[in-house]
């Protein structure tokens with residue numbers, strides 16, 4: 001009994017020690033990683049923000065969205081301001097909401113306007129998981145071209161604007177789906193593909 | 200850590216080798232470069248979509264699923280008339296068939312060729328033309344990169360070695376099996392695209408690669424034909440005509456015939 005307890009105590013000490021190390025690493029990451037990101041965001045936000053100097057407003061971040069044009073088959077970049085922070089995942093969610101909302105310059109969103117972003121999760125392995133409402137599959141009848149455009153507008157928007165994002169998985173209503181509309185395989189993560197983007 | 204990885208790779212390689220041997224025994228892999236005919240016993244034609252899943256829709260109400268079925272039935276008739284092998288359709292009426300079941304039909308029937316027929320749809324009304332796809336190798340590239348990355352990342356490696364992650368291994372194996380057919384698929388795509396271009400007078404959008412679900416699960420050379428855009432009103436009206444559908448079928452047949460080196 002005593003022996004067992006002693007074993008328990010030393011295991012506890014080990015766990016506590018481990019936790020301390022993890023905490024230390026997290027603290028270091030928080031400061032070193034955090035500062036770099038803050039500086040970058042500040043620089044990003046400073047340029048286009050100059051005009052709209054509403055005092056005491058939350059920081060903004062400029063993101064690049066990918067839309068279709070009526071005149072060609074490419075994705076076209078359009079910048080947009082979103083509220084900054086606190087996490088990449090929250091910013092990513094706002095960027096996707098803007099992508100769905102559509103263009104301010106006459107481009108077209110490849111996603112149905114009713115689509116809701118249920119959640120964005122960014123893992124530390126660089127895998128971003130985006131969960132859309134079922135509108136993304138039900139409010140449009142995809143052909144191969146429109147389905148590829150929808151998938152890569154999302155993937156490119158996330159990978160282009162958020163450094164930690166290396167690849168993207170799309171879910172619908174919290175579950176894996178075979179495809180959005182019968183064409184593009186959703187079972188594997190997508191890497192960004194900028195070959196679809198106009199120069 | 201490194202040893203476990205090698206273990207895993209060796210296991211993968213052994214299984215993959217088994218798959219590749221199986222592929223080599225398969226009658227499809229007669230080497231055309233050596234001047235042999237490519238003899239196949241069964242080919243599968245896959246009319247895209249069906250049932251509740253309509254595919255793309257045209258302004259005049261035409262549905263991709265109906266056009267793909269019409270073209271597929273015509274193609275089946277021409278092939279059966281002119282070639283000595285069995286043609287299996289993944290559906291011959293307006294029903295839902297999951298993509299998984301479509302590739303299962305091809306694999307269970309030991310298909311030597313797989314052609315999926317679609318009509319394209321885009322958000323842009325002006326988008327027009329025909330194109331032929333074969334499987335994108337991106338998935339394989341990604342896996343390679345992932346393995347390289349894992350060599351420097353032990354924590355993720357731990358989770359990868361979890362016995363429950365055998366799915367990943369299966370994926371790698373499928374990729375390797377698919378890779379064996381990529382060259383043949385791209386050749387078939389090229390020939391079919393040339394004939395579509397010659398016969399249809401639609402804009403030539405070329406051959407392309409994409410991660411299409413239907414192409415990932417089929418264990419033989421496989422292409423996906425996108426004949427014109429149902430989302431383009433002018434092309435939709437063409438697609439709805441039996442004449443144009445027959446032309447598409449004929450073009451695919453001619454490309455196929457050149458691929459198989461059967462005299463036309």
Ligand SMILES: [Zn+2]
Nearest residue numbers: 144247254317
């Ligand atoms: Zn289709």
